[in-house]
Amino acid sequence: MHRLYPVWLLIANLVARLGGMIILLLIGHHFAPDQLADYFTALATVGLAVTIAQAGCGPLLIRLYQTSQIKVIVAICSLRVALALAATAFVIITTNIPVSPILLMPLTAAFASDWIITGRGQLYKIVLIAVLSQSAGVVTAVIAIATDSNLALFAIAPAISLASLIAGSLLTLREHPREHIATRRLTRNQVINLIGFTLLVGALPNLDFVLLGQNLPDSPQANLILAQRIFLITAAIIASISAALFAKRQAGLLLDIWLIAPPLAITTILLLLPEALTFLFYSTANADLASLLRTGAFWPVLLAMISRQILISQETESRFFPGWLCLALLVVSGVLLPASPHETDAVIIMQLRLSLCLILIAICYRSPILRNKPV
Numbered sequence: 001m002h003r004l005y006p007v008w009l010l011i012a013n014l015v016a017r018l019g020g021m022i023i024l025l026l027i028g029h030h031f032a033p034d035q036l037a038d039y040f041t042a043l044a045t046v047g048l049a050v051t052i053a054q055a056g057c058g059p060l061l062i063r064l065y066q067t068s069q070i071k072v073i074v075a076i077c078s079l080r081v082a083l084a085l086a087a088t089a090f091v092i093i094t095t096n097i098p099v100s101p102i103l104l105m106p107l108t109a110a111f112a113s114d115w116i117i118t119g120r121g122q123l124y125k126i127v128l129i130a131v132l133s134q135s136a137g138v139v140t141a142v143i144a145i146a147t148d149s150n151l152a153l154f155a156i157a158p159a160i161s162l163a164s165l166i167a168g169s170l171l172t173l174r175e176h177p178r179e180h181i182a183t184r185r186l187t188r189n190q191v192i193n194l195i196g197f198t199l200l201v202g203a204l205p206n207l208d209f210v211l212l213g214q215n216l217p218d219s220p221q222a223n224l225i226l227a228q229r230i231f232l233i234t235a236a237i238i239a240s241i242s243a244a245l246f247a248k249r250q251a252g253l254l255l256d257i258w259l260i261a262p263p264l265a266i267t268t269i270l271l272l273l274p275e276a277l278t279f280l281f282y283s284t285a286n287a288d289l290a291s292l293l294r295t296g297a298f299w300p301v302l303l304a305m306i307s308r309q310i311l312i313s314q315e316t317e318s319r320f321f322p323g324w325l326c327l328a329l330l331v332v333s334g335v336l337l338p339a340s341p342h343e344t345d346a347v348i349i350m351q352l353r354l355s356l357c358l359i360l361i362a363i364c365y366r367s368p369i370l371r372n373k374p375v
Helices: 006-028 033-054 058-066 070-094 101-111 114-120 124-147 156-173 188-211 218-248 253-272 274-282 287-295 299-313 322-336 343-366
Strands: none
Touching: 006 033, 006 124, 006 156, 006 218, 033 070, 033 101, 033 156, 058 070, 058 114, 058 188, 058 218, 070 101, 101 156, 114 124, 114 156, 114 218, 124 156, 188 218, 188 299, 188 322, 188 343, 218 253, 218 274, 218 287, 218 299, 218 343, 253 274, 253 287, 253 299, 274 287, 287 343, 299 343, 322 343
């Protein structure tokens, strides 16, 4: 059973998605489209502030906790709080989002302590946090419907975040022995690499869909967005598995099996049964969407291979900082690339960019000139 530990984070991810679907069904049948549009627009904007508040330091905090580098942890957590306050202030000043509980989300993300639980290897507690937080979201959604309150509508996502924060804090109060996984303290280069790779992994599932799809005509762009929702499920699965493997510092064949097998199964389904997927998720037989899914069938496997390479590369003494380099190249090239006339072209380009990213990270890892020996 000890080899099945990534299942806990997969279950937590499933719980989060199930809770999100229930909430969407509840509010989608009650609130007006313009209210929902305002809510989801605000949620997307504040979500960016949450990303800023987390500062790409999740895996770094896990490893710092495992190596007992308390002073560095305090400094990073203080930085996260400062970034959360700054990001919230920026959102208030530059957007039309009303003063509401949704603005608390960056701060709750900065104070989140789930990285301590993950660092201890107590992954089953992440499932409990997911259940409690999603339950809070569903209850808030019911209250919003019962009271027909716009304020309660804007409190759904914050309720999830706040419940997650409280549950995580309570579960970390009782001290447990740390798992003796990491034995050496992180160096400056390793810290920089960890943050860069974390930001890269967070950006990969969304970046190309935004940059390469923004100039498409309405219908192709709609298909691309629908396809992205399916691809993001794979990305979430890979992220959950990667987090568990990182916390346990897994290596060898078990790492390859866990990271490659699920995306490979999804790729097979995308190649053979894209029509069934479109009907399952959207209750429609959209031939263009099915064709797009088949065209992008290797996207999940490529993302998994990048995640695998990142897991074995991110704690090396790389002088080249490949995570930061890939992120910069993806952003700059995505902006400079000419607009694709068809969504299929955009998906093909996305897969080519993932392949180049994989090759670059692998070269930086394997070249003795660009790195020292790993920890």
